[in-house]
Structure formats: structure tokens, C-alpha cells
Amino acid sequence: MPSGAAAKRVMLLAGLVMVALLIAGFVVGAIGSQMFGTTRFLAQPAIHLPPQPVFPFSAVKTSLGYGSDYDAKKEKAEATADSEHPPAAEAGDHGDGAEEEHHFTPLGVSEFAITNTLLSAWVASLVIILFFVLGARKKAMVPGRFQSLVESIFEGVLSFGSSVLGRDMARRTFPVVATIFFFVLFNAWIALFLVPLYQAVGFGSGGLWDFKLEAHLIRPAGTDVNMPLALALISFVFVEYWGIRTLGLGYFRKFFAFGNLLRGRPSGLIDIFVGILELISELVRIVSFTFRLFGNMTAGEILVVMITFLVPFVANIFVFGLELLVGLIQAVIFAGLTLVFLSLAVHHEEH
């Protein structure tokens, strides 16, 4: 542990290195290369909304538009930022690959391939499982550091749920709500923590020096519209399930409010109109859930990619801090709105 003057010197040195990297990044970045005529460090990134397949290779080939003669073994041109000796054959074979204009063909609506987003969702799920199972494995009465971290996160989510739904309902709905929270959170953060893997590993064309990454191996699942949509559907079904379970068929009374009209009151027309509005708002939630998360994650992704393109190396630190916050906020919003809709569905009778 450096103390006093030594620590100060380390801090100063780190600061100087940061500034140097910032300047270097500016010079070799997109802006600097235009101004000073330097070689660009990174190729211009291509932004794709649809996820890209990473498995099986035939799907990769199809989506990236490689010919059928393309050798699958050569195709998997994996390279990390600091990898210095890929197979020599690869460097020679793809000399003309960079010039080809690859247009990316997304998967059809019913075509299946494991995409980079799905892979990253699985990685995130594994991390969540590891985190919690390791945290819950030892049941010491007096917890250690890791266990108390896991437990305090757990308790935090539980007390958040309790504040909206009350203790009993919060405990019963906890598994789904908490999993939504952690799934969104870890999926948003996984790209930030796996950044070398994310930014530099994948399929592409070109050799070692002019390698062009065309499909990342890992891409945050939130940027794939299917993942927010899946969560939104789960949230929707979960809310409706609890509404029906607590209120029975009476739950549907708020959507199909014919009661007053059948009793001959003209105000029943208004009730029917309100019921239709309720029904629409219930369904619109799916869309808003989906595009809120999708939009935030995609915007963050594009921001990270663009800042990296403009000023490589360290300028991204600020964006990373922002993105960590955005991930947390989105997780809280997704889980929190699910809780709020749950409480609306469950306590509707009281209105």
C-alpha cells in the first residue's frame, strides 16, 4: 500500500498517462486524423440494429454476405486488441476482404441462429447465477464481505418491492421482479466489464493490421429488440396473472365496464370508453417497456462506439460512468414499473 508521497506520485503518474493517452487518442482518432492527416486507429464503425449471428458459421456467412466458398475455418478471424500473432495464413488470405463492401443481412423473422446478443445474455445469466449462488451458498449467520454484498443487494431489491407492494406481495412476486432487475442490470453492464472482448473479438475480414470487425462476438442483449420485448411480455403476463389471481374474473371489469350501461345509465358509455383506454394502455405498456430499454441500451452502445471511434483509448471512461448509471436506472425503471403495474392490477378494487 503506497502511503503519503508515494501514493501522490502514483496518482500524478496515472494522471499524466491518462492525459497522454487522451491526446494520443485525439490525434489518431477520427477528428485528429482529419486535422493532422494521421492514420486512423479504428475503422468507421457500422451500426446495426439487428443482432448478428455468431453460431452456426453458415448463418454468419449468410448474414455477412460471404460467398459459399468461404472457408469456415478462416472466417472465424478472431483477434483481440493485443493479440500479436494470429495464424499467418489468415493475414495473407484476407488482403482483398477489406475492399469488399459487406452489407449485413439480418436474420429473417423466423430464422434461427445464436446471435451475439443472445450469447451475451447467456454470459450475463451465468454471471448472475454465479454471483447469487456463490453469495447464497454459505449460510453463515455472520456474513463475510461477499455474502453481505449479495445479501444487501438482495435486501435492497426486496425492500424496494415492499415499499411499492407491501411485504407479503413483494415476497411472492420477488423472484420474477428481482430477476428482471438483475437481468437488465447485468446485461447492461456486461458489455462495459467485458469491454476488450466486446470491442475487439468477433468475425470480420482483413488481416492482422487491416482487420475489419463486422460481427462482434458479444453485444449487450439490451441492444437486441427481442430481449426487451421478451422482458416486456413477461412483465405483462406476470402483471395480468397476478391481477386475475387476486381479483378473479372481476379483474376484467375495468376493461369491459358494461355494468352501468346494462343498468340503463347513460354514464355507462363513459365507462366503456374508459375501459377501452385502460385496455389500450395495458397493451401499450409492452411497447413502451420494449422501446425504453431498447432505445437506452442502443443509444449507450452507439455512444460508446462513436466516442471510441472519435477519440480512442481513455476518453470513454466518462461514457462508461454514464452507461453504468444508465444501466442501473433502466434496471430500476423496468423492475419498478413492473411493481407499480402489479400494485395497480392487484389493488384495482379499491379505486
Add this chain to the structure above:
Amino acid sequence: MVELGINLPLLIAYLVTFVILVAILYQFAYKPLMAAMDQRTERIQEGLSAAERAREDAASSQAAIEEQLNEARREGQRLLDQAREASQRFRETEMERARQEAEAFAERARADIQRERDAALEELRASFGDLAITAAERVIRRSLDRQAHEELITQVLEEGESLRRG
């Protein structure tokens, strides 16, 4: 739709992933964590109530000890008072007895003195009477009735004595 990336199998894959994740987390994380938390809450509750009980016990035993101390103090005070009283009584009786003894002694001494004096006086009177008689015989040269004389002398002496005592 395709440009946005909507894809049915992927959607299903995410749904399945999520459901499996919920199942695994529920089985291996949420349930044990919840149980551990409840257990801990229970333990803390127990501990708190035990502490409360202990505090009450301590308070009551404190009161009991206080009571015993007071009792002991009172007892001690009582014993002390008793002892003081006893000693007082003892001193008084002793003093009374001593005074009585002293008085008796003095009385006896006085009686002795009286007796001695009486005896001495008697003796003196006797010898004085004889002496007076002898003296008178010698003075008046005649023998008087001895009996009459003695009576006369005794009378004189008694008069003298009563005069002196008065």
C-alpha cells in the same frame, strides 16, 4: 420488422433463458437467501427479546438486592439499637448496684462508727461515772448511796448527750 431485428426464435430464446434464469435463481439463490434472511431476522428478534428479558431480570434482581440490603441495614440498625439499649440497661443496673453497694457499705460503716462511738461513750460514761463518784466521795468524804448516784449521773450524762446531739 427485419430491419429492427425482430426475430421470433430469438424472442422465444430470450423468454426461455429468462424463465430458466428465474427457476435457477429461485431454487439456488432466492429461496436460501430469503430463508437465511428470515432466520437472521428471527435470531435478531430472539436476541433482542432475550436481551430485554435479561434486562428485566437484572432490574428485578437489582430491586431484590436493594430490598435485601435495606432489610440487612434495618436488621443491623435494630441489632445495634438493641445492643446499645442492652448495654445502657446493663450500665444502669450496674451503676445502681454499685451505688447500692456503696450505700450499703457506707451505711455499715456509719453503723460501725455509731456503734464504736456508743461503746466509747458508754465506756467513757462508765469510767467517767466512777471517776465522778470517786471524785465526789473524795470531795464530800462521805459515802452516798451508790445506786442513787449512778442514776443521777446517767441522767446528767443523757442530758448532756441530748444537748450535744441537738
